[in-house]
Amino acid sequence: MGKTIIPYGRQAIDQEDIDAVVNTLKADFLTQGPKVEEFEKAFADYIGSRYAVAVSNATAGLHLAVMALNLKKGERVITSPITFAASANCVRFCGGEVWFADIDRDTYTLSLESTKALIESMPKGFFKGIIPVDFAGLPVNLEKFRELANEHNLWIIEDACHAPGAYFTDSKGVKQNSGNAVYSDMSVFSFHPVKHIACGEGGMVTTNSQTLYKSLSKLRTHGITKDNMAENHGGWYYEMQELGYNYRLTDIQSALGITQLRKNSHGVIKRNEIAQRYKASFEGKLKFQSLPEGMYNAHHLFVVEVEDRKELYNHLRNQNIFAQIHYIPVHTLPYYKTIGYSDADLKNSETYYSKCISLPMYPTLTAEEQEFVISKVLEFTYA
Numbered sequence: 001m002g003k004t005i006i007p008y009g010r011q012a013i014d015q016e017d018i019d020a021v022v023n024t025l026k027a028d029f030l031t032q033g034p035k036v037e038e039f040e041k042a043f044a045d046y047i048g049s050r051y052a053v054a055v056s057n058a059t060a061g062l063h064l065a066v067m068a069l070n071l072k073k074g075e076r077v078i079t080s081p082i083t084f085a086a087s088a089n090c091v092r093f094c095g096g097e098v099w100f101a102d103i104d105r106d107t108y109t110l111s112l113e114s115t116k117a118l119i120e121s122m123p124k125g126f127f128k129g130i131i132p133v134d135f136a137g138l139p140v141n142l143e144k145f146r147e148l149a150n151e152h153n154l155w156i157i158e159d160a161c162h163a164p165g166a167y168f169t170d171s172k173g174v175k176q177n178s179g180n181a182v183y184s185d186m187s188v189f190s191f192h193p194v195k196h197i198a199c200g201e202g203g204m205v206t207t208n209s210q211t212l213y214k215s216l217s218k219l220r221t222h223g224i225t226k227d228n229m230a231e232n233h234g235g236w237y238y239e240m241q242e243l244g245y246n247y248r249l250t251d252i253q254s255a256l257g258i259t260q261l262r263k264n265s266h267g268v269i270k271r272n273e274i275a276q277r278y279k280a281s282f283e284g285k286l287k288f289q290s291l292p293e294g295m296y297n298a299h300h301l302f303v304v305e306v307e308d309r310k311e312l313y314n315h316l317r318n319q320n321i322f323a324q325i326h327y328i329p330v331h332t333l334p335y336y337k338t339i340g341y342s343d344a345d346l347k348n349s350e351t352y353y354s355k356c357i358s359l360p361m362y363p364t365l366t367a368e369e370q371e372f373v374i375s376k377v378l379e380f381t382y383a
Protein backbone atom coordinates (compact mmCIF):
# COMPACT_ATOMS: atom_id res chain seq x y z
CA MET A 1 0.00 0.00 0.00
CA GLY A 2 1.02 3.56 -0.57
CA LYS A 3 2.90 2.80 -3.79
CA THR A 4 0.27 2.67 -6.51
CA ILE A 5 -1.66 5.86 -7.04
CA ILE A 6 -5.24 5.96 -5.79
CA PRO A 7 -6.99 8.71 -7.77
CA TYR A 8 -10.25 10.43 -6.74
CA GLY A 9 -12.06 8.87 -9.71
CA ARG A 10 -11.33 6.53 -12.60
CA GLN A 11 -13.07 4.73 -15.43
CA ALA A 12 -13.62 0.96 -15.57
CA ILE A 13 -13.21 -0.56 -19.04
CA ASP A 14 -13.73 -4.30 -19.48
CA GLN A 15 -13.47 -6.76 -22.39
CA GLU A 16 -17.10 -6.16 -23.41
CA ASP A 17 -16.32 -2.44 -23.85
CA ILE A 18 -13.17 -3.19 -25.87
CA ASP A 19 -15.00 -5.66 -28.12
CA ALA A 20 -17.79 -3.15 -28.76
CA VAL A 21 -15.31 -0.51 -29.92
CA VAL A 22 -13.32 -2.96 -32.06
CA ASN A 23 -16.50 -4.21 -33.74
CA THR A 24 -17.51 -0.67 -34.58
CA LEU A 25 -14.09 0.00 -36.10
CA LYS A 26 -14.68 -2.98 -38.41
CA ALA A 27 -18.19 -1.82 -39.38
CA ASP A 28 -19.26 0.63 -42.09
CA PHE A 29 -19.70 3.79 -40.04
CA LEU A 30 -17.27 5.49 -37.74
CA THR A 31 -19.46 8.47 -37.10
CA GLN A 32 -23.22 9.01 -37.39
CA GLY A 33 -23.96 5.34 -37.88
CA PRO A 34 -26.46 3.09 -36.10
CA LYS A 35 -24.66 3.13 -32.73
CA VAL A 36 -25.44 6.80 -32.05
CA GLU A 37 -29.18 6.22 -32.30
CA GLU A 38 -28.96 2.98 -30.35
CA PHE A 39 -27.09 4.77 -27.55
CA GLU A 40 -29.61 7.62 -27.51
CA LYS A 41 -32.51 5.22 -27.27
CA ALA A 42 -30.88 3.09 -24.54
CA PHE A 43 -29.99 6.22 -22.59
CA ALA A 44 -33.50 7.71 -22.80
CA ASP A 45 -34.93 4.35 -21.66
CA TYR A 46 -32.52 4.16 -18.72
CA ILE A 47 -33.14 7.71 -17.52
CA GLY A 48 -36.84 7.75 -18.38
CA SER A 49 -36.94 10.71 -20.76
CA ARG A 50 -38.74 10.77 -24.09
CA TYR A 51 -35.76 11.99 -26.09
CA ALA A 52 -31.98 11.93 -25.81
CA VAL A 53 -29.53 13.71 -28.12
CA ALA A 54 -25.90 12.51 -28.09
CA VAL A 55 -23.29 15.26 -28.29
CA SER A 56 -19.49 15.50 -28.34
CA ASN A 57 -19.26 16.45 -24.64
CA ALA A 58 -21.46 17.90 -21.90
CA THR A 59 -20.11 21.41 -22.45
CA ALA A 60 -21.40 21.23 -26.04
CA GLY A 61 -24.67 19.83 -24.69
CA LEU A 62 -25.07 22.74 -22.25
CA HIS A 63 -24.28 25.18 -25.06
CA LEU A 64 -26.91 23.64 -27.35
CA ALA A 65 -29.47 23.55 -24.53
CA VAL A 66 -29.05 27.27 -23.87
CA MET A 67 -29.18 27.97 -27.62
CA ALA A 68 -32.31 25.86 -28.07
CA LEU A 69 -34.00 28.04 -25.42
CA ASN A 70 -33.03 31.03 -27.50
CA LEU A 71 -31.05 32.95 -24.88
CA LYS A 72 -30.18 36.40 -26.18
CA LYS A 73 -27.27 38.68 -25.48
CA GLY A 74 -27.47 40.24 -22.01
CA GLU A 75 -30.19 37.89 -20.72
CA ARG A 76 -29.59 36.54 -17.23
CA VAL A 77 -29.36 33.00 -15.89
CA ILE A 78 -28.80 31.71 -12.34
CA THR A 79 -26.50 28.82 -11.43
CA SER A 80 -24.46 27.47 -8.53
CA PRO A 81 -20.89 28.63 -7.87
CA ILE A 82 -19.96 25.12 -6.70
CA THR A 83 -19.80 23.40 -10.07
CA PHE A 84 -17.51 22.88 -13.02
CA ALA A 85 -17.09 26.12 -14.99
CA ALA A 86 -19.03 24.74 -17.98
CA SER A 87 -22.37 25.05 -16.09
CA ALA A 88 -21.85 28.83 -16.22
CA ASN A 89 -19.80 29.15 -19.41
CA CYS A 90 -22.68 27.88 -21.57
CA VAL A 91 -24.56 31.09 -20.75
CA ARG A 92 -21.54 33.21 -21.69
CA PHE A 93 -21.23 31.34 -25.05
CA CYS A 94 -24.61 32.86 -25.93
CA GLY A 95 -23.67 36.31 -24.64
CA GLY A 96 -25.81 35.92 -21.51
CA GLU A 97 -25.01 37.07 -17.97
CA VAL A 98 -24.40 34.51 -15.23
CA TRP A 99 -25.75 35.26 -11.75
CA PHE A 100 -24.82 33.04 -8.85
CA ALA A 101 -27.08 32.06 -5.96
CA ASP A 102 -25.54 30.40 -2.90
CA ILE A 103 -25.43 26.69 -2.06
CA ASP A 104 -27.12 24.96 0.85
CA ARG A 105 -24.58 24.39 3.61
CA ASP A 106 -25.56 20.72 4.09
CA THR A 107 -26.48 19.39 0.64
CA TYR A 108 -23.91 21.57 -1.21
CA THR A 109 -26.42 22.02 -4.04
CA LEU A 110 -27.99 25.29 -5.23
CA SER A 111 -30.15 26.63 -2.40
CA LEU A 112 -33.82 27.06 -3.30
CA GLU A 113 -34.13 29.87 -0.70
CA SER A 114 -31.07 31.70 -1.99
CA THR A 115 -32.30 31.37 -5.60
CA LYS A 116 -35.77 32.62 -4.62
CA ALA A 117 -34.29 35.58 -2.70
CA LEU A 118 -32.11 36.52 -5.67
CA ILE A 119 -35.05 36.35 -8.10
CA GLU A 120 -37.30 38.35 -5.79
CA SER A 121 -34.65 41.04 -5.23
CA MET A 122 -34.88 41.98 -8.92
CA PRO A 123 -37.70 43.34 -11.10
CA LYS A 124 -40.05 40.90 -12.82
CA GLY A 125 -38.63 39.33 -15.97
CA PHE A 126 -35.02 40.04 -14.91
CA PHE A 127 -33.96 36.38 -15.21
CA LYS A 128 -34.59 33.87 -18.02
CA GLY A 129 -33.53 30.57 -16.52
CA ILE A 130 -31.91 28.48 -13.80
CA ILE A 131 -29.19 25.84 -14.18
CA PRO A 132 -29.20 23.70 -11.00
CA VAL A 133 -26.44 21.10 -10.63
CA ASP A 134 -26.85 17.64 -9.07
CA PHE A 135 -23.60 18.19 -7.26
CA ALA A 136 -21.47 15.13 -6.40
CA GLY A 137 -24.40 12.96 -7.55
CA LEU A 138 -27.00 14.35 -5.15
CA PRO A 139 -30.18 15.36 -6.99
CA VAL A 140 -31.70 18.78 -6.66
CA ASN A 141 -35.41 18.72 -5.80
CA LEU A 142 -36.47 19.92 -9.23
CA GLU A 143 -40.17 19.86 -8.41
CA LYS A 144 -39.58 22.74 -5.99
CA PHE A 145 -37.35 24.57 -8.47
CA ARG A 146 -40.04 24.08 -11.13
CA GLU A 147 -42.67 25.75 -8.92
CA LEU A 148 -40.36 28.72 -8.42
CA ALA A 149 -39.48 28.79 -12.13
CA ASN A 150 -43.15 28.72 -13.15
CA GLU A 151 -43.95 31.64 -10.85
CA HIS A 152 -41.33 33.72 -12.64
CA ASN A 153 -41.60 32.28 -16.15
CA LEU A 154 -38.10 30.77 -16.16
CA TRP A 155 -36.71 27.73 -17.90
CA ILE A 156 -34.60 25.05 -16.16
CA ILE A 157 -31.59 23.21 -17.55
CA GLU A 158 -30.51 20.53 -15.09
CA ASP A 159 -26.77 19.87 -15.07
CA ALA A 160 -26.98 16.14 -14.29
CA CYS A 161 -23.35 15.39 -15.19
CA HIS A 162 -22.71 13.88 -11.75
CA ALA A 163 -25.96 12.03 -11.40
CA PRO A 164 -26.89 9.22 -13.84
CA GLY A 165 -28.66 6.69 -11.59
CA ALA A 166 -29.72 9.19 -8.88
CA TYR A 167 -33.29 10.10 -8.00
CA PHE A 168 -35.41 12.26 -5.72
CA THR A 169 -38.97 11.58 -4.62
CA ASP A 170 -41.55 14.17 -5.58
CA SER A 171 -44.59 15.31 -3.56
CA LYS A 172 -46.73 12.55 -5.11
CA GLY A 173 -44.28 9.92 -3.90
CA VAL A 174 -42.92 9.26 -7.41
CA LYS A 175 -39.21 8.56 -7.78
CA GLN A 176 -37.90 11.00 -10.37
CA ASN A 177 -34.61 9.97 -11.97
CA SER A 178 -32.07 12.75 -12.26
CA GLY A 179 -32.12 13.95 -15.83
CA ASN A 180 -35.52 12.54 -16.80
CA ALA A 181 -36.56 16.10 -17.70
CA VAL A 182 -39.96 15.80 -16.02
CA TYR A 183 -39.36 19.02 -14.06
CA SER A 184 -36.59 20.49 -16.22
CA ASP A 185 -36.77 21.64 -19.85
CA MET A 186 -33.60 19.74 -20.62
CA SER A 187 -30.95 17.87 -18.65
CA VAL A 188 -27.32 17.33 -19.56
CA PHE A 189 -24.92 14.43 -18.90
CA SER A 190 -21.17 13.98 -19.42
CA PHE A 191 -19.26 10.88 -20.52
CA HIS A 192 -15.83 12.17 -19.56
CA PRO A 193 -13.82 9.28 -18.06
CA VAL A 194 -14.01 10.58 -14.48
CA LYS A 195 -17.82 10.55 -14.67
CA HIS A 196 -19.96 7.39 -14.35
CA ILE A 197 -20.08 6.45 -18.03
CA ALA A 198 -16.85 6.77 -20.02
CA CYS A 199 -16.85 7.46 -23.78
CA GLY A 200 -13.48 9.25 -23.86
CA GLU A 201 -15.41 12.43 -24.52
CA GLY A 202 -19.16 12.55 -24.84
CA GLY A 203 -22.42 13.96 -23.57
CA MET A 204 -26.19 13.62 -23.77
CA VAL A 205 -29.06 16.07 -23.59
CA THR A 206 -32.43 14.67 -22.49
CA THR A 207 -35.83 16.29 -22.93
CA ASN A 208 -39.52 15.45 -23.18
CA SER A 209 -40.23 18.25 -25.65
CA GLN A 210 -40.35 17.36 -29.32
CA THR A 211 -39.66 20.97 -30.29
CA LEU A 212 -36.51 21.13 -28.18
CA TYR A 213 -35.46 17.68 -29.42
CA LYS A 214 -35.67 18.80 -33.05
CA SER A 215 -33.87 22.02 -32.30
CA LEU A 216 -31.02 20.22 -30.47
CA SER A 217 -30.67 17.66 -33.28
CA LYS A 218 -30.37 20.39 -35.89
CA LEU A 219 -27.99 22.61 -33.90
CA ARG A 220 -25.72 19.62 -33.20
CA THR A 221 -25.01 19.31 -36.92
CA HIS A 222 -24.42 22.87 -38.22
CA GLY A 223 -28.11 23.83 -38.25
CA ILE A 224 -28.46 21.58 -41.31
CA THR A 225 -31.60 19.50 -41.92
CA LYS A 226 -33.66 17.77 -44.59
CA ASP A 227 -36.89 18.34 -42.62
CA ASN A 228 -39.30 21.21 -43.21
CA MET A 229 -37.39 22.58 -46.19
CA ALA A 230 -38.67 25.60 -48.12
CA GLU A 231 -37.31 24.10 -51.36
CA ASN A 232 -36.16 20.68 -52.53
CA HIS A 233 -33.83 20.43 -55.54
CA GLY A 234 -33.41 16.63 -55.35
CA GLY A 235 -32.09 13.78 -53.25
CA TRP A 236 -28.88 15.61 -52.37
CA TYR A 237 -30.59 18.76 -51.19
CA TYR A 238 -30.51 20.05 -47.61
CA GLU A 239 -30.98 23.36 -45.90
CA MET A 240 -28.85 25.11 -43.32
CA GLN A 241 -31.63 26.86 -41.47
CA GLU A 242 -29.69 28.35 -38.60
CA LEU A 243 -26.12 28.70 -37.37
CA GLY A 244 -25.20 25.48 -35.57
CA TYR A 245 -22.04 23.56 -34.71
CA ASN A 246 -20.42 20.20 -35.25
CA TYR A 247 -21.12 18.75 -31.81
CA ARG A 248 -21.71 15.15 -32.91
CA LEU A 249 -20.71 12.02 -31.02
CA THR A 250 -19.10 9.25 -33.08
CA ASP A 251 -20.29 5.67 -33.56
CA ILE A 252 -17.07 4.48 -31.89
CA GLN A 253 -17.83 6.49 -28.76
CA SER A 254 -21.49 5.50 -28.82
CA ALA A 255 -20.60 1.78 -28.97
CA LEU A 256 -18.56 2.29 -25.80
CA GLY A 257 -21.36 4.33 -24.26
CA ILE A 258 -23.86 1.50 -24.80
CA THR A 259 -21.79 -1.11 -22.97
CA GLN A 260 -20.77 1.37 -20.26
CA LEU A 261 -24.41 2.36 -19.69
CA ARG A 262 -25.36 -1.28 -19.02
CA LYS A 263 -22.96 -1.30 -16.09
CA ASN A 264 -24.11 1.96 -14.55
CA SER A 265 -26.71 0.63 -12.12
CA HIS A 266 -24.17 -1.77 -10.70
CA GLY A 267 -21.55 1.00 -10.54
CA VAL A 268 -23.90 3.29 -8.62
CA ILE A 269 -24.61 0.51 -6.09
CA LYS A 270 -20.84 0.07 -5.62
CA ARG A 271 -20.42 3.82 -5.19
CA ASN A 272 -23.11 3.82 -2.51
CA GLU A 273 -21.41 0.95 -0.66
CA ILE A 274 -18.19 2.96 -0.67
CA ALA A 275 -20.09 6.03 0.58
CA GLN A 276 -21.63 3.98 3.41
CA ARG A 277 -18.18 2.89 4.57
CA TYR A 278 -16.87 6.47 4.49
CA LYS A 279 -19.91 7.70 6.40
CA ALA A 280 -19.62 4.98 9.06
CA SER A 281 -15.95 5.89 9.57
CA PHE A 282 -16.41 9.68 9.63
CA GLU A 283 -19.76 9.99 11.43
CA GLY A 284 -19.44 12.47 14.30
CA LYS A 285 -15.89 13.34 13.21
CA LEU A 286 -16.06 15.06 9.82
CA LYS A 287 -18.82 16.90 7.97
CA PHE A 288 -19.98 15.31 4.71
CA GLN A 289 -22.84 15.90 2.25
CA SER A 290 -26.25 15.25 3.80
CA LEU A 291 -28.81 12.98 2.15
CA PRO A 292 -32.32 14.45 2.27
CA GLU A 293 -35.19 11.99 2.67
CA GLY A 294 -36.37 10.27 -0.49
CA MET A 295 -33.16 10.95 -2.39
CA TYR A 296 -30.62 8.54 -3.83
CA ASN A 297 -27.12 9.93 -4.45
CA ALA A 298 -25.27 8.56 -7.53
CA HIS A 299 -21.99 9.55 -5.82
CA HIS A 300 -19.79 10.87 -8.55
CA LEU A 301 -17.86 12.29 -5.59
CA PHE A 302 -17.49 11.81 -1.87
CA VAL A 303 -16.60 15.11 -0.23
CA VAL A 304 -15.57 15.72 3.38
CA GLU A 305 -14.86 19.02 5.09
CA VAL A 306 -11.73 19.57 7.18
CA GLU A 307 -10.14 22.63 8.79
CA ASP A 308 -6.64 22.11 7.35
CA ARG A 309 -7.63 21.18 3.85
CA LYS A 310 -4.34 21.98 2.15
CA GLU A 311 -2.39 19.99 4.75
CA LEU A 312 -4.68 16.99 4.33
CA TYR A 313 -4.41 17.26 0.54
CA ASN A 314 -0.60 17.20 0.78
CA HIS A 315 -0.60 14.48 3.46
CA LEU A 316 -2.69 12.22 1.21
CA ARG A 317 -0.61 13.11 -1.83
CA ASN A 318 2.51 11.91 0.03
CA GLN A 319 0.76 8.55 0.36
CA ASN A 320 -0.09 8.52 -3.36
CA ILE A 321 -3.72 9.22 -2.62
CA PHE A 322 -4.71 11.82 -5.22
CA ALA A 323 -7.66 13.55 -3.59
CA GLN A 324 -9.13 16.51 -5.47
CA ILE A 325 -10.99 19.74 -4.74
CA HIS A 326 -14.48 20.23 -6.20
CA TYR A 327 -14.80 23.05 -6.94
CA ILE A 328 -13.05 26.38 -6.86
CA PRO A 329 -16.17 28.62 -6.77
CA VAL A 330 -16.84 29.69 -10.36
CA HIS A 331 -17.34 33.37 -9.45
CA THR A 332 -13.77 33.48 -8.07
CA LEU A 333 -12.11 32.17 -11.27
CA PRO A 334 -10.03 34.94 -12.91
CA TYR A 335 -12.26 35.13 -15.99
CA TYR A 336 -15.39 35.69 -13.89
CA LYS A 337 -13.55 38.09 -11.56
CA THR A 338 -12.56 40.30 -14.48
CA ILE A 339 -16.16 40.51 -15.66
CA GLY A 340 -17.25 41.74 -12.25
CA TYR A 341 -17.98 38.94 -9.80
CA SER A 342 -15.28 39.68 -7.23
CA ASP A 343 -17.77 41.15 -4.72
CA ALA A 344 -20.40 38.41 -4.94
CA ASP A 345 -21.70 37.56 -1.47
CA LEU A 346 -21.78 33.77 -1.50
CA LYS A 347 -20.72 32.85 2.01
CA ASN A 348 -21.80 29.22 2.08
CA SER A 349 -19.95 28.51 -1.15
CA GLU A 350 -16.78 30.19 0.04
CA THR A 351 -16.86 28.49 3.46
CA TYR A 352 -17.49 25.16 1.76
CA TYR A 353 -14.59 25.72 -0.63
CA SER A 354 -12.18 26.51 2.20
CA LYS A 355 -12.78 23.06 3.74
CA CYS A 356 -13.83 20.61 1.00
CA ILE A 357 -11.81 17.68 -0.29
CA SER A 358 -13.02 14.83 -2.53
CA LEU A 359 -11.82 11.38 -1.48
CA PRO A 360 -11.36 8.44 -3.88
CA MET A 361 -14.76 7.29 -5.20
CA TYR A 362 -15.11 4.83 -8.08
CA PRO A 363 -16.64 1.35 -8.41
CA THR A 364 -13.32 -0.52 -8.62
CA LEU A 365 -11.88 1.05 -5.46
CA THR A 366 -11.15 -1.99 -3.27
CA ALA A 367 -12.15 -2.26 0.39
CA GLU A 368 -8.46 -2.52 1.25
CA GLU A 369 -7.63 0.67 -0.65
CA GLN A 370 -10.53 2.46 0.97
CA GLU A 371 -9.43 1.37 4.45
CA PHE A 372 -6.02 2.78 3.68
CA VAL A 373 -7.56 6.12 2.60
CA ILE A 374 -9.78 6.26 5.71
CA SER A 375 -6.87 5.52 8.04
CA LYS A 376 -4.76 8.25 6.43
CA VAL A 377 -7.58 10.79 6.74
CA LEU A 378 -8.29 9.93 10.37
CA GLU A 379 -4.63 9.79 11.38
CA PHE A 380 -4.32 13.32 10.01
CA THR A 381 -7.48 14.81 11.44
CA TYR A 382 -7.13 13.05 14.81
CA ALA A 383 -3.37 12.93 15.18
Ligand SMILES: *Cc1c(COP(=O)(O)O)cnc(C)c1O
Residues within 6 Å of the ligand: 057, 058, 059, 060, 083, 084, 086, 087, 133, 159, 161, 162, 189, 190, 191, 192, 202, 203
Ligand atom coordinates in the same frame (compact mmCIF):
# COMPACT_ATOMS: atom_id res chain seq x y z
C1 LIG B 1 -17.81 17.33 -16.23
C2 LIG B 1 -18.83 18.37 -16.07
C3 LIG B 1 -19.25 19.18 -17.13
C4 LIG B 1 -18.59 19.17 -18.48
O1 LIG B 1 -18.51 17.91 -19.03
P1 LIG B 1 -17.64 17.64 -20.36
O2 LIG B 1 -18.26 16.40 -20.91
O3 LIG B 1 -16.24 17.46 -19.92
O4 LIG B 1 -17.80 18.81 -21.26
C5 LIG B 1 -20.27 20.08 -16.90
N1 LIG B 1 -20.84 20.20 -15.69
C6 LIG B 1 -20.44 19.45 -14.65
C7 LIG B 1 -21.12 19.63 -13.32
C8 LIG B 1 -19.42 18.53 -14.79
O5 LIG B 1 -18.99 17.82 -13.75
